[in-house]
Amino acid sequence: MTEPTRYQERPIELPVYPAPPPPAPVEGCTLCTLLDVFRAAHNDPESPVYDPSRAIDCNVEIRNHPHTPPRMTLPTGTPEPTGPTTTDGEA
Template sequence: MNPITALAGPVFLTDPLFDPPEPVPDCDVCGALVEQWRRASMVGAPEYDPSRASDLAVEIRRHPHGKGRRA
């Protein structure tokens, strides 16, 4: 019996931080951040930077839109 010592094909892992963030419609800040996220998460793009994309996704998800904050 020959034990299998290698995988048959490539393995693709997903990172929950790289799920596309959901910007709030009509929010200029969210729109700008999601555009930066797209460029930073596009493999092969000059701006490709997975760490930056992760930071931007967190920032988009945490953008308050006035909830619970007072000026």
């Protein structure tokens, strides 16, 4: 019978792979475009609807194009766009 190890073994070093790029919405698909708006809002830490998990859900649904069957249900309200806005007369 062998004696059990009495010391901590060296940790295993696993490779770190970069995250895949987010999917591009399919041109002309209204649902993909709407999901892209939701994804942007959920990815923005300054947004009141910031939720990285929901942003990933949007990525999954965009990859699921043509959305049959849909993997998620969309909320009834559309999030406000984030970022700089312009008013009439400003460039």
